[in-house]
Amino acid sequence: KNQVEQSPQSLIILERKNCTLQCNYTVSPFSNLRWYKQDTGRGPVSLTIMTFSENTKSNGRYTATLDADTKQSSLHITASQLSDSASYICVVSLYAGNNRKLIWGLGTSLAVNP
Amino acid sequence: EAQVTQNPRYLITVTGKKLTVTCSQNMNHEYMSWYRQDPGLGLRQIYYSMNVEVTDKGDVPEGYKVSRKEKRNFPLILESPSPNQTSLYFCASSHEGPYEQYFGPGTRLTVT
Numbered sequence: 001k002n003q004v005e006q007s008p009q010s011l012i013i014l015e016r017k018n019c020t021l022q023c024n025y026t027v028s029p030f031s032n033l034r035w036y037k038q039d040t041g042r043g044p045v046s047l048t049i050m051t052f053s054e055n056t057k058s059n060g061r062y063t064a065t066l067d068a069d070t071k072q073s074s075l076h077i078t079a080s081q082l083s084d085s086a087s088y089i090c091v092v093s094l095y096a097g098n099n100r101k102l103i104w105g106l107g108t109s110l111a112v113n114p
Numbered sequence: 115e116a117q118v119t120q121n122p123r124y125l126i127t128v129t130g131k132k133l134t135v136t137c138s139q140n141m142n143h144e145y146m147s148w149y150r151q152d153p154g155l156g157l158r159q160i161y162y163s164m165n166v167e168v169t170d171k172g173d174v175p176e177g178y179k180v181s182r183k184e185k186r187n188f189p190l191i192l193e194s195p196s197p198n199q200t201s202l203y204f205c206a207s208s209h210e211g212p213y214e215q216y217f218g219p220g221t222r223l224t225v226t
Contacts, residue, residue, distance in 0.1 A: 043204050043220055049213075
């Protein structure tokens, strides 16, 4: 069964600290993996995308890694800011005939406290 | 400004009263999609459209209809809303296929 599991479900950290969010998937055939940031009550916004051959990609203070062998990805946030408080969703795309299908994780809710 | 707009942003209605949530994008995107988001269930795709006049069911299409008569617009229609359709709805668009999707601001629907 195609699944995307994220951990932890929620996380509280202090401002300026680093944190790492995890995403494990059982999706085949794999196309790409994307991380989205979703502020409360707003639509998700894409942070990074990685294909099978990429194992790391950065977007400012956000760095995503991908291990296609173990089917794991992580999102590392450096020097967190209050504005990083949001839900972070991992989405894996798989090939489905001529189309792509997305498998969404449930997200990790991050709270950054002063 | 490139954006996806949805209207209304908030809606409270009663069971059985037909409603339409509009979605419009100004990026000339071919692919558009509707999602609902519920606590503990994440984002689930309702319907999607690869291009004008081409629509297809997502994972949870029951109770919903869509149409794509113009490239920029993709309305979501609830012919007879029920309380289990109370949810947060997002419209999204992308250049081609479900790749980098741009999401609208969301419509919070309550059906009593």
